[in-house]
Structure formats: structure tokens, C-alpha cells
Amino acid sequence: MIIKTLVENTAISDDFEVEHGLSLYIQTKMHKMLFDLGASTLFIRNAERMGVDLSDIDLVVISHGHYDHGGGLKAFLNHNTKAKVLLNKRAFQKHYAVHNNGQKANIGLDQDVMTNNRLVFVEDDVVIDKELELFSNVKGEELISKGNNNLMMELSTGLVKDDFAHEQNLIIKEEGKTLLVAGCAHKGIVNILEHLRDHKNLALSHVIGGFHLYSRSSGQSEDPVLGRQIGEYLKTTGLTCYTCHCTGTESYRKLKEIMGEQIHYLAAGSQLTI
Numbered sequence: 001m002i003i004k005t006l007v008e009n010t011a012i013s014d015d016f017e018v019e020h021g022l023s024l025y026i027q028t029k030m031h032k033m034l035f036d037l038g039a040s041t042l043f044i045r046n047a048e049r050m051g052v053d054l055s056d057i058d059l060v061v062i063s064h065g066h067y068d069h070g071g072g073l074k075a076f077l078n079h080n081t082k083a084k085v086l087l088n089k090r091a092f093q094k095h096y097a098v099h100n101n102g103q104k105a106n107i108g109l110d111q112d113v114m115t116n117n118r119l120v121f122v123e124d125d126v127v128i129d130k131e132l133e134l135f136s137n138v139k140g141e142e143l144i145s146k147g148n149n150n151l152m153m154e155l156s157t158g159l160v161k162d163d164f165a166h167e168q169n170l171i172i173k174e175e176g177k178t179l180l181v182a183g184c185a186h187k188g189i190v191n192i193l194e195h196l197r198d199h200k201n202l203a204l205s206h207v208i209g210g211f212h213l214y215s216r217s218s219g220q221s222e223d224p225v226l227g228r229q230i231g232e233y234l235k236t237t238g239l240t241c242y243t244c245h246c247t248g249t250e251s252y253r254k255l256k257e258i259m260g261e262q263i264h265y266l267a268a269g270s271q272l273t274i
Contacts, residue, residue, distance in 0.1 A: 006024065022184075026181070088121070092111060122134060135169055135199075140188060148212070179274065232258060
């Protein structure tokens with residue numbers, strides 16, 4: 001399995017552009033797919049630099065309904081003519097971030113593309129094939145980022161705190177390895193892993209994705225105590241973790257102190273083989 005980081009907040013060199021967003025190219029025996037599409041058209045330019053032919057992509061998964069993960073959706077649909085795009089059925093709800101000064105920023109997906117017939121709306125657990133599976137509906141409330149408090153969704157009654165029911169996670173199985181791929185883990189990476197333990201008979205080997213330990217709307221990293229608790233939990237699992245994006249570099253350094261070689265950082269331009 002090959003994983004290339006097309007979009008991330010940082011880069012391995014000046015050869016790659018960066019933005020606040022995430023897009024991963026994942027190549028398995030059966031698929032050439034994208035997990036998230038970043039905030040803009042940047043994924044197209046970095047894909048070209050990394051030798052990824054986007055016309056070959058056969059599947060896209062959007063982790064949740066925020067622009068930094070699905071902002072490139074319209075560009076992708078124009079660039080690739082065949083791939084289906086799997087989103088949670090709630091992904092096109094209106095989502096906002098409230099900044100420290102009280103201003104509200106729209107962080108949702110482009111509503112203009114929601115009727116495209118290549119979008120496939122799913123919920124809860126979906127087995128795609130023998131390699132891929134999606135799941136959502138994570139209920140735990142342990143060790144969740146306080147950065148979620150600034151994130152809202154719009155209902156008919158007005159703005160309420162986002163419940164992240166629109167967030168979905170990907171499981172990949174190949175050659176005896178089982179990966180969990182998360183976008184931002186707004187539901188909490190600990191709760192997501194506990195959900196898998198309680199509901200799935202899986203022997204996970206790797207975790208890939210953001211852990212939401214940095215809030216862009218507030219410009220602050222998560223409380224170091226929470227980061228340490230998450231790091232200590234992840235260390236006990238024995239899993240190999242690759243994190244990025246909303247984990248934030250400061251929180252990553254603290255996780256690295258605790259987890260050592262169990263955790264690594266993915267930046268735009270990076271490539272790993274699992």
C-alpha cells in the first residue's frame with residue numbers, strides 16, 4: 001500500500017505548496033483513491049508533482065463536511081470523470097467556526113455541487129468491498145478537543161454546537177494489515193478506537209490522520225494535559241500512528257515525546273509504503 005500526502009499544513013520541502021487542509025492519495029491492490037481533497041485546487045498541483053494521475057482515481061472519501069477536507073470537490077469532479085465520491089449524508093449541512101472576536105466563518109462544503117450524480121451519501125457502517133469499509137456514529141465523549149467548542153452547525157432553530165454526526169472514518173485491509181484513516185477525529189481519536197474495539201473484530205496495525213489538537217479558529221494548541229493523555233493511550237495500543245493537519249506541530253512534538261517511534265508526521269510531499 002502506498003500513501004502520498006498531497007495536501008497538508010506543512011511540506012517536506014519548498015517543492016510543494018501548503019494550505020490548512022488534508023488530502024491523501026492511497027493506492028491499494030484494488031484501488032487508487034483519495035481520502036479528502038484539501039481546501040482548494042492545491043491537491044491537483046501537488047498530485048502532479050508527486051506523479052499521481054488524478055484521472056486514474058476510482059474512489060474518493062470525504063471525511064466530514066468542512067471546507068479544508070472537501071474544498072477541492074468541485075475541482076476534482078471537473079478533473080476526473082469516473083470516480084464516485086462517498087460522503088456522510090449530513091456532510092452538506094451548514095457549518096461554521098466562531099472566532100475569538102465572535103465573528104462567524106462559513107467552513108462548510110460548496111452547496112453548488114451537492115446534486116452531482118457522482119456523490120454517494122452514506123451513514124453509519126458501509127462495507128465498500130473486501131478492502132474498504134466506512135463507519136461513523138461514534139458515541140464516546142472521552143478526551144475530546146476543546147477546539148470543538150468553537151465549531152457550530154446550522155439547524156432550523158439556529159446555530160448549535162456541532163455534533164459531528166457528519167464525520168466518517170475509513171478502514172483499509174490489505175495483506176494482513178488493517179489501517180484506520182481519520183480526517184480530523186473530531187469525535188476524539190480515543191473514542192474512535194474504542195468504538196472499533198467494541199463494535200468490530202479488527203486487529204488494527206496503523207492509524208493515519210489528524211487528531212484535532214490545534215484549533216485554527218482560536219489559533220491555539222490543545223491543553224498539553226489532554227495531548228499527554230491521548231499520547232499515553234495511543235502508546236498502550238501498540239499501533240503505529242501517522243498524524244498531520246489539525247494535530248498541530250506543537251501537539252505533535254508532545255505526542256512524539258511520549259510515543260517515540262510509534263508516531264510520525266505526514267507533510268505534503270511525503271510518501272510511505274505500508
